[in-house]
Amino acid sequence: MTLTREAPVATVRETPPRxxxxxxxxxxxxxxxxxxxxxxxxxxxxGLAFYLSLTDWDGFSADPAFVxxxxxxxxxxDPELRRAALVTLLVAAAGTAGLNLLGxxxxxxxxxxxxxxxxxxIVLFYPHVLSALVVGFLxxxxxxxxxxxxxxxxxxxxxxxxxxxxxxxxxxxxxxxxVWAGFGVNVVLYLAGLQAVPHSLVEAARIDGATRWQVxxxxxxxxxxxxxxxxxxxxxxxxxxxxxxxxSLTAGGPAGQTQTVAYLILxxxxxxxxxxxxxxxxxxxxxxxxxxxxxxxxxxxxxxxAVHQ
Numbered sequence: 296m297t298l299t300r301e302a303p304v305a306t307v308r309e310t311p312p313r314x315x316x317x318x319x320x321x322x323x324x325x326x327x328x329x330x331x332x333x334x335x336x337x338x339x340x341x342g343l344a345f346y347l348s349l350t351d352w353d354g355f356s357a358d359p360a361f362v363x364x365x366x367x368x369x370x371x372x373d374p375e376l377r378r379a380a381l382v383t384l385l386v387a388a389a390g391t392a393g394l395n396l397l398g399x400x401x402x403x404x405x406x407x408x409x410x411x412x413x414x415x416x417i418v419l420f421y422p423h424v425l426s427a428l429v430v431g432f433l434x435x436x437x438x439x440x441x442x443x444x445x446x447x448x449x450x451x452x453x454x455x456x457x458x459x460x461x462x463x464x465x466x467x468x469x470x471x472x473x474v475w476a477g478f479g480v481n482v483v484l485y486l487a488g489l490q491a492v493p494h495s496l497v498e499a500a501r502i503d504g505a506t507r508w509q510v511x512x513x514x515x516x517x518x519x520x521x522x523x524x525x526x527x528x529x530x531x532x533x534x535x536x537x538x539x540x541x542x543s544l545t546a547g548g549p550a551g552q553t554q555t556v557a558y559l560i561l562x563x564x565x566x567x568x569x570x571x572x573x574x575x576x577x578x579x580x581x582x583x584x585x586x587x588x589x590x591x592x593x594x595x596x597x598x599x600x601a602v603h604q
Contacts, residue, residue, distance in 0.1 A: 341581070348575035353568040366575035375551065376576065379559045386470055386555060387534040393474035394530045395523070398481025403511075405482070406489045416486070420479035430476045431543025435459065438468060462552035465545050469553055473540060477533065481526050488522030489515070524595035528588050535584045556580050 348366055352359035370376055401419055405412040422430065437443050438458035445455045458468045492515055500510045516523075538557035541547060547554040547562070554562070556576065564573030 344574045344577050344581075347571050348578050350571045351569075352571045354565070354570040355568070359571065362571070366572045367579075369572065370575060370579065375554070376556070376559060378551070379554045379556045382466065382553060383535060383537070383555045383557075385466065386473065386537060387531055389470050390473050390477075390534040391527060391530040393470065394478045394481050395526050397474060397478040398526060399485050399519075399523075401478070402482045402485035402489060406486060416482070419482050422476045423479040425476070427476065427539040428543045430472065431540045434468075434472045435544050459545055460549055462549055465549060465553050469541065469544060472544060473534065473537065476540070477530070481530065484526050484529075485519065485522055488519045492518040520595070524592060527595065528591055531591060532584055532588055535587070536580070 347359065349361060349363055350359035351362050351366075401415075405415045405419070425433075435442065438456075439445070440455060440457075440460055442458075444458070448454070448456060457464045459465050496514050496518075497510055500514050505513070536557045537555050538561055541553060541555055541558045545553040547558055557580065560573045560576045560580065563576065564570045
């Protein structure tokens with residue numbers, strides 16, 4: 296008869312109930328401040344905006360009258376809102392394209408460890424540091440009817456250029472100023488993405504005889520997929536809620552032709568004392584922005600997966 300020694304069975308020690316309660320309390324205390332801040336700064340304002348959108352509150356009366364979906368029904372028949380929506384979509388589409396093309400282009404130019412590149416990075420990012428109101432007033436003084444550019448043009452015997460007085464010119468000017476003021480952020484984000492591009496792949500492509508364009512198209516750009524997605528979504532969301540630069544650059548003119556939805560919300564809410572109607576517009580803008588951001592993100596994710604397959 297032979298005796299065999301059984302292998303010891305590994306046992307898993309359960310966490311004592313007191314320890315689990317302590318860990319749960321610690322997690323709650325650590326997440327508590329962020330949760331409270333999120334609720335106070337986001338959940339409560341969104342809930343309040345939705346509630347006010349169901350009233351005809353003027354911002355002053357003590358008891359807002361409940362009107363149900365009347366404000367939302369009025370949105371469908373508001374020609375001013377339809378015009379502002381078209382302007383907003385144009386600004387968002389053209390501005391997003393401009394921000395990302397310029398951001399990626401300049402990121403490729405200053406993507407290198409040198410003092411000159413460090414200097415140019417600061418210069419490119421500097422306009423974003425300025426307040427949008429300051430940027431608007433600055434370019435209004437430059438491009439206005441009596442601005443620096445037109446004074447110079449008339450001095451040379453030319454005619455006044457309607458940068459801010461003609462509807463088409465004013466819209467293009469507004470988009471150009473938005474791109475000028477914001478593409479520095481895109482440069483920084485694309486530079487961060489370029490640092491993650493595998494240098495070995497780039498070198499391998501060059502050894503195989505690939506041109507710069509082929510290296511960019513087949514190696515660099517696919518690797519920048521996540522950065523492109525982030526930049527497009529951030530640019531789109533930011534431009535859809537543009538209002539401060541409109542206030543200082545065009546004030547919605549000429550004849551309301553450069554009013555964006557966000558600018559119109561503020562005008563209806565505070566200038567016309569129709570806070571309930573303005574809240575309904577803000578709820579719709581929030582939902583449209585979230586939907587567009589979701590769709591763009593999904594499409595970009597599918598594109599990234601297709602490239603890597």
